[in-house]
Amino acid sequence: MRCAPVRLSGRRGRVQSLQHTPPVARWLRKVASGAERRPRPRRARAAAPPRPTQAAWIPGRGRPLALRYSSLPPPRVTSPEPHRGPRGPRAAPRPRRASMSSTESSSRTADKSPRQQVDRLLVRLRWRRLEEPLGFIKVLQWLFAIFAFGSCGSYSGETGATVRCNNEAKDVSAIIVSFGYPFRLNRVQYEMPLCDDESTSMTMHLMGDFSAPAEFFVTLGIFSFFYTIAALVLYLRFHNIYTENRRFPLVDFCVTVSFTFFWLVAAAAWGKGLTDIKGATRPSSLTAAMSVCHGEEAVCSAGATPSMGLANISVLFGFINFFLWAGNCWFVFKETPWYGQGQDQGQDQGQGAGQESAAEQGAVEKQ
DSSP: OOOOOEEEOTTTOOEEEOSSOOHHHHHHHHHHHTOOOOOOOOOOOOOOOOOOOEEOOOTTOSSOSOEEOOOSOOOOOOOOOOOEETTEEOOOOOOOOOSOOHHHHHHHHHHHHHHHHHHHHHHHSOGGGGGSHHHHHHHHHHHHHHHHHHHHHTOEEEEEEEEEESSTTSOOEEEEEEEETTOOGGGOEEEEEOOSSSOOEEEEEOOOOOHHHHHHHHHHHHHHHHHHHHHHHHHHHSHHHHHHOSHHHHHHHHHHHHHHHHHHHHHHHHHHHHHHHHHHTSHHHHHHHOGGGSSSSEEEEEOOOOOOHHHHHHHHHHHHHHHHHHHHHHHHHTTSHHHHHHHHHHHHHHHHHHHHHHHHHHHHHHO
C-alpha cells in the first residue's frame, strides 16, 4: 500500500495533503483558518489641483517674507462685530464712494478738453517767427491798431460858458455841454438862459457833424486788428503753407499796400476833423452862437475848455500805423515770387554781360 506524500505545516502543526485535495476545499480551509484575508480594493482618487501659493505675512512689515506653496485652505476673512450699545447693535458706517458720479466726471472731461486743445495749439506755434521782421512788425501793427481805435473811440470832453443877466432878479447860470465819439455835435443839446421875464431858457445845439472821419478811423483800426491776428496765426502755425503757396504772399502784399494807403487817408482826415471839432467846441464859439450874449441884457464869459490830449494821441497813433504798414511792404514783397524773378533776371543779365566782356577781352588779346 502506497502512502501519499505529506507536508508538515509550520503554523499550527496540521498535516495538509497536497494531492487529491480539491481546490475549493483548500480555499475553504484557508478561510476557516484565517490564513488568507484579502483587503478590499480601494478606488483611486483623482489628484487635487495644486492650490495657489500664499505669501507668509508678518504684522508690522510692508512686504511678505516669501511665496510658498501651501495646501491649506485660504484664511477666512471675518467682518468685525458691530458695536453693541445700550440700545442694541449699532450698524457699521457705510464706506464713502471714492469714485465720482458720471455727471461730474463728464463735466470735468468737458472742461479739460478745450484746455487740452488750447495747450496743443500753443505748443505747435513757432514763436521764433516773431524774431523775424515779418512777424515782429505784425505784432507792432496789432498793438498800435488797438491804441488808435481805442483812444479815438473812448474820447469824451466838456465845454461850457457862464451867462449873467443885468437884471437883478436873474442869477448867474452856468452852461456845461458834454460831447464825444462819434462827434455828431449837431445832436448835442444845451439850454441857453434868457434874461426876459416871460421865458427862462431856450434849447440850442452845437454846430457841425464830424462823425465820418472819426468812424472811418475807428473802423480801419478794428479791421487792422483782426487782419494782423489772422496774419500772425498764419505765420506762426501755417508758415509752410505760406511759403509753398505763391498766392498767400501776393494777397498779403496787396492787403498791406491797401492798408498803408487807407491809414494815410484816415490819419489825415481825422486830423482835419479834430481841428474842426476843437474850433466848434471852444467856449468862445459857444458864446458866439448864443443870441443872449450879443445884447446888452447879459454878460457872457468863457467856461471850461475841453481837453483834447487823448484825441491828439489818436492822430499820432494813426500816422505811426501808416509808417508801420509802409515799412512792412518791403518785407512782404520779399516773400512774393516777383522778388525772386527780379533777382533771377539781374543774375542772368550780369552773367550775360560778364560773358560778353570776357569774349571781347579774348578777341583783343588774339589781335
